[in-house]
Amino acid sequence: MSHTNKYFVIFVLTLFLSACGGGGGTSDTASSNPTPVVMPPVTSSCTNPHNADYPVEYNGKFETPSPRSQLASSIVRSISFKDYSPSWIYDGLPQSTRDNCSRDEYVELMYLEALQAMSVSGAQRFWMYNYGDWNDSQEPWVVDEARYHTPKKYVEYIVEQANLLDIEVYFSWQFTQTNNDREIIVEQGEDLTLGKLKILLDAHQNNIIIQAKHAQEIGIKGIAADWNAMWVTLHTDELKDYYIERFSEIIDDISANFDGEIVWGQIGTVYNDQRIFSRVDSIVINALQCCGNQFNAEENANLTTELIKQKTFESLSYQHSQIYCDDINQPCWYGTSDIDLPITLVVQVQSREDFFLNGWKEDGFCTPGTIEDGTEVSCIQESFVTDFSVQSVGIEGIMEAIEEQDTFMINSVDIHTGYWLSQTLIPSFEGFPNISQSVRGKPAEGIVKYWYTGQE
Secondary structure, three states: OOOOOHHHHOOOHHHHHHHHOOOOOOOOEEEOOOOOOOOOOOOOOOOOOOOOEEEHHHHOOOOOOOOOOOOOOOOEEEEEEOOOOOOOHHHHOOHHHHHOOOHHHHHHHHHHHHHHHHHHOOOOEEEEEEOOOEEOOOOOOEOOHHHOOOOHHHHHHHHHHHHHOOOEEEEEEEOOOEEOOOOEOOOOOOEOOHHHHHHHHHHHHHHHHHHHHHHHHHOOOEEEOOOEOOOOEOOOHHHHHHHHHHHHHHHHHHHHHOOOEEEEOOOOOOOOOHHHHOOOOEEEEEOOOOOOOOOOHHHHHOOOHHHHHHHHHHHHHHHHHHHOOEOOOOEOOOOOOOOOOOEEEEEOOOOEOOHHHHOOOOOOOOOOEEOOOOOEEOOHHHHOOEOHHHHHHHHHHHHHHHHHOOOOOEEEEEEEEEEOOOOOOOOEOOEOOOOOOOOOOOHHHHHHHHHHHOOO
């Protein structure tokens, strides 16, 4: 996740339940795309307690576009899980459901059905994310295994089931900002000292090697060398140089313990340096870096696939100039490389009316904010207007740009954290799938399926 503290869903479930309450929908509901027939785990005695109904007004104000084409066969199709484990949802289920379904059975069923539905939509790969609070009482900081958000046994189950469906698993670790006492120990975008940067990199290096060894053991195909979901500011060349030098060491350590593909760019900034580019197999960037400066209010009110396509062209061109010499954060310097690495393009469009105007907003849990009349509220998400058509128009436009662009050598396209782990489409204790970038059950899933498979 690449923006705010998405991983704070951590799952203070009781707080979340009281803050975000129910949503409920209306009597006028629309069923989502039919869910593929799946077989539950053979040990499961439970049935899926969720449904995919939603109010018809969620469909939004734009006409859902017809997908134009299919991605080139050379491009790996990817859809990634929403970055939480369904294990925490279990505690919010009705007692009657829990009486007939153990936590393990429920979690395995949710993962299995999600994987099978993703497979029907053409997914050949997915990214899985994990995270946990840091134990900062020792050096380096560690994440105690008991505090992993997704326990290792579920990671292993996911990989096992994905392999049976011929879906590759790629892995990224999200850098949690808090310690075991829920205290903030690193701020989002913090201007770091060299000493603080060393602490973070020591922690990441120690942890990512633990993850790499486990990934090697269970057959994960790719891993991100850098972390996801937390960014820091490297405001001097000294800091950037140290950061790059340390990551070159980290990548060497990963390579010594992991045979799969190593990817760079999860942190959201691709620093181009020979020491990195000569060591990794590919880089990941957002196909359309937005919003807040790329779209104005009139454009947002009159979205078209052609407009989105043009903005995506501009985004790709700008990012290419950033990576290859013109990066305002890192102009050409002694380490700059001209290695042309394959690219994973992240596609990330929330189903929210003002997404292209105001950008990504937290969709996993409530956050405070200020609504238009100036009133401060504890759950700004409840004020957002759901619009599935915004997501459909956005994804179609981005896909058309991907088909036509010649800026990058594209290895893979990923619908980023694009699959909610239940069918739920209305706000509830699970979060806000209605406004999320998840395509599951929404009209955009049909668009993705066509671009991925050529089938409706």
